[in-house]
Amino acid sequence: MTPEPTPPPPPTQIIQITASNFLIRLTNTNFSSWRKQVQSALIGLKLDCYILGDTKPPAKFLASSSSTPNPEYDSWFRQDQTILSALLGSCSDPIQPLISSAETSREAWDRLITSFANTSRSRILSLKAKLASNPKGTRSVIEFLQDMKRIADELALVQAPVTDEDLLIHITCQLGEEYQNIVAALRARDNPVTFPELFEKLVDHERMLKQITPQLSPPAMTTVNYTNRQTRSGYRTATDNQNFRQNAQGRAATRSNRNQYFNSNSGYGSNRMSRNNIVCHLEQAYFDVYL
Structure with missing residues (x-):
């Protein structure tokens, strides 16, 4: 008796996936983020083997x-075409022609990797340069640290991760002179400093600086009054000198009268010198207290 042929196995269930599974559309500037999104989604659905070539097509x-x-x-073919359609739909219009003629999802994936390889390399160099030359400036510590962490995360996406130690060096070298003490303390530690710990300590240090800075601010009225006094005094001196030059011919005749005038008003001159001395003493007292 002839045995009956073995029936073919039942078809495998197709996992539906569309471009809506990839919220980020591929453009000329976001390949690293887009690739990470696609890989993560396919890994979650156990479909990444299709674009990586780990699943070979069975015999037809x-x-x-x-x-x-x-x-x-x-x-296999139906599942692969579903992935290919999702990849094509997640690309922006200028990029779709790159993979429109691909026959499998792996072929489309390899074309995109090859096309954006040089772009990714230049992106890595640009991000590394930005990380090394991104001073804090007038930004708050939180804004500065968030920006530095964003750059480090983007480098990780393009397969060029930055270690915590290197990130610490880039951050501490661009903080400014007011952070020198805490930077020296952090670098002197034997145990490595994690980014969350660095974030917390620098924010606390900035808060302390803000509490101390108002106490060092100079009184506005003292500076203004002293400046005005100097301006008015300088104006009178310039006027006297001009009048003195204009009356050069009668200088000998009026010298005695001028001397008599100043002698009769010697009290005014003394009072004026005393007031100037008081102002100088007040200014000196201010610098002794606040500096």
């Missing part, structure tokens, strides 16, 4: 018959 026909389609190939 059964071994027992060259004319009987292989259900396993049919399931």
Whole structure:
């Protein structure tokens, strides 16, 4: 009795995936983020093997018959085309022609990797340069640290991760002179400093600086009054000198009168000198207290 042929295995269920599974659309500037998104989504669905080539396509026909389609190939092909469609739909219009003629999802994936390889390299160099030349300036510590962490995260996405130690060096070298004490303390530590710990300590140090700075601010009225006194005094001196030059011919005749005038008003001159001395003493007292 002839045994009956083994029936083909039932078709594998197709996992539906569309471009809506990829919220980030691929453009000329965001390949690293887009690739990470696609890989993560496919790994979650256990479909990443298709774009990586780990799943080889089965034979199109059964071994027992060259004319009987292989259900396993049919399931593989349909799943692969679903992924290919999702990849094509997640690309922006200028990029879609790059993969529109690809026959499999792996072929489309490899084309994108090759096309954006040089762009990613230049992106890495640009990010590294930005990380090394990004001083804090007038920004708050929180804004500065968030910006530095964003750059480090982007480098990680393009397969050029920055270690915590290197990130610490880049940050501490661009903080400014007011952070020298805490920077020296952090670098002197034997145990490595993590980014969350660095974030907390620098924010606390900035808060302390803000509490101390108002006490060092000079009184506005003292500076203004002293400046005005100097301005008025300078104006009178310039006027006297001008009048003195204009009356050069009668200088000898008026010298005695001028001397008599100043002698009769010696009290005014003394009072004026005393007031100037008081102002100087007040200014000196201010610098002794606040500096």
